[in-house]
Amino acid sequence: MASTRSFPTRGVLGRPRFSPIDIIVFTAVALLLFGILRLAHAMNASTATAHVAVISTDPGKLPYYAARSLLRMFIAFFFSVVFTFVYATAAARSRRARLVLIPLLDILQSVPVLGFLAITITFFIALFPGSELGLECASIFAIFTSQAWNMTFSMYHSMLTEPTELDEAARMFRLTKWERFWQLDVPNSMIGLVWNGMMSFGGGWFFLAASEAISVGNNKYTLPGIGSYVQAAVDKGNLGEVGLAIAVMVIMVVGVNILFWRPLVAYAEKFRVETSQAAQQPKSYVLNFLRQSNIPGYISRPLKPVGRGLDRVTRPFGLAEYPLRSSPRKRRVGDVIFAVVIGALLLWAVYRGVVYFDRTAGFGQFTRCFWLGFLTFARVAVVVVVSTLIWVPVGIKIGMSPRLSRFAQPVVQVLASFPAILLFPFAIVIFLALGISLNFGGVLLMALGAQWYILFNVIAGASSIPTDLRELMDQFRVPWKQKWRELILPAIFPYYVTGGITAAGGAWNASIVAEVATYGKRHLAASGLGAYIAQATTKGDFPEVLAGIIVMIFYVVVVNRLLWRPLYHLSETKYSL
């Protein structure tokens, strides 16, 4: 064979050295870098006394605000990825860490992100006094907390289910820990990570919009962004400008999907472990376009020595190996120390918590929270039940018709990603006009965002029913009732459960912004745990915020355990096709 030192890959030889495509891609990359630099500079803008950026509702400023919001989303996503790598690896590779990290993640997943905002804002502002950076961090943190947990679970699961022979090969060929992570762990988790990232990113828009304008203890905090633009327009009572912002938002959601997620999903196919190809390969024009250009090569070439350098630097961390035999006594002593330390920390935290509540809000608040929590729980239940009754039949109709679902699925995906909070003003205007109490109207507000998850998943489920089974039913002229009972409902069940869990989670989170509303000078409030947390936030009463959050977590965890987990288990064992 030819000497390999001089050989470029055959693909490169077949390519023109430079093409118009390269110019376009290059310009895009340059503009992107320039934009990020400009925006990053703006993020550190110092604020004088109050933390209020003046938001102009001039439509000309809207693109700038949208760019600021978008940057926040991506920064949060970046940190979510870093967090996922570290947390999932620690949980998957260390037996002891796993004991703490996985239950902790389960709890974190149930934390109402928006409820926490009051506390994190205060923390970050104290961290960066006199600068907008603190607010930025708080907003980014809110988005981060809505993205990270799902991705972490996905990667943890992928790492636990790594194919045994690949694990053995990695150990046999003595990869270092670092090499193994990048050559085996990350690629193997890639498909799950990208899909989960896409879903979490979609969910993140909601928290972006909600976290840009917030009042804590009579201080109004605002960040330049599309969410605060809507807030300012609502304060002025200008629904036209709200509509404009919504249009920009839709463009942004769709644009990110086309330019970022589709290419990534198509690229991730490379990391499929099954040796056979997937029947339906995801395609992306943007990815094909990029692949035709030389730019990826130009970017990756200078990075290669960096990669090699990192390989060398991380060598002292050792091989991805563990001793086959270790002294059982040493292990037991380690376990005992670990248990004692964790136990002591827990006890101390509980003690501090008890003392804290005793001195401040008092335990009476918990009784109240439980009652309010029940009211909110009832609303969440109504949202899920009504969405189910409406969207399951619709989703089945759409999903069973390939023509309809090809058109409807991307639309529904955008609807699920679209931050419903931007639509609240319209609904509230109607409530005010008709005199509808938020006690009932809140259900509708919560449903605005949550319902789409059910529809989206049911469509996916219905379109995956094997054609031969459907033909069989038709051939036997099975009456529709029997067909639904014996084929359709069992087939969509696993998808429905996934949709239901997500919808319920979304509704709980939305309750914090859906149970109170302000339009112009008018205030509306429902009685519920969401309203309780929102009002405590406005008052700046942290103990009450905390009590509300704790009770909400309690409700979410208990409902998950008693309802969704068993359903999920059932769907995995009995109804998976």
Next chain:
Amino acid sequence: MTDVRTETIPSYEPTGEVIIEASHVTKHFTTPGGHPLPVLDDISLQLHAGEIVALLGKSGSGKSTLLRCIAGLIATTTGVISCRGTPINGANPGVAMVFQTFALLPWLTVQANTEMGLEARGVPPAERHRRAAAMIDLIGLDGFEQAYPKELSGGMRQRVGFARALVVEPDALLMDEPFSALDVLTAENLRNELLNLWRGKDFPTRAILIVTHNIEEAVQMADRIFVLSSNPGKFKAEIHCDLARPRNRRGPEFEALVDQIYGIMTEQVTPDTGHQTTVVEPGLESPTDLPLPHASIGELAGLLEILDKRGGRDDLPKLAQHLTFEVDDLLPLVDAAEMLGFATVADADIKLTPAGKALAEASILTSKELFATAARERAPLVRAIVRALETTHDLTLDQAFFLDFLRRGFSEEQARAQFDTAVEWGRYGELFDYAADHRRLILTPPADEAGG
């Protein structure tokens, strides 16, 4: 270890230095019930420079487990594995491994996959490139450097597996059924190429240890063959094999050796005495002493019919060849036929019994009855289930009852497999039925409904 039949085989004494040594290795897994489950029992072996050693056994003989102990991928329970005199505690530094399922990283090209081990050893890029390219060349993958594994056929993928293992120039090459995932022709071709390279001067490894269930493969490749018995894995025989290379599969010596090993592998050894027997006395063994072979009824019936058509008697290697079955596929059927009293095996010859002949020639309904009688009398687990069900007043029992019992003697997976086989046999014989929804076994009322 019984060193049988060495007198009929020209003796071969390994002369090279010892590369890998396993001394008194035992391996226990823990059953889900918390009982130790022996998988390997007191195994000692030396791998010398210049020789190919084969570990031959049925599935469940622990041969892959032994290979993984030697590779340092799993810990032994007792006993030591050493590489050039140094006991290992972690992945064995002196070996590289070729996997049954290739174990290539699907997101790396052939070139990058081959370089993997070199990169991990910190070999500089230029050097690693050169060495990988040379190995790709040697192994016949030239032109495929930039291909991804999923673009390659199974045979080409396994070549990448070989290139990746050999490029690090290991002292010993370990192979875990490297040809069994390939079709017959590809396997034959790759095996021969490997043996040609092995006989050449520049082959970058000094010893080979191969795990296989294919008798002919072992005879074709190895200088020494260790036959493992099952449950737990134990050396049953060591066979020295110094036929001249390249070995002719059609040669009488080759065929004689294959025949002999077939004989050794089909001999029944009762666990406590080590006494060899081919006749199973029915009604005595417990389900854990005498596990059900994993044979499906359809295949078993097919085997008996074919045997009947071929005159009721056949040579096992010939039968396997006729059916294009591998030992792993054929032996469970043979074991089942023997357990149920439908056939006897002696010296690699299988012979239909009168009961087997009757079954092969019966109509569906009669054959079900014959099968039911045989299973109830001779298959310990089926018998135990029927008896347990008969003692209950509503004639049903939860599956957990039997699985818990099986878990005392088997791993979770094996317990499941035993249970599933028993259910298949019981259902076919209409002895009992299994309601998957309620996870209960239900005794079928005798006589009035059976066969109706």
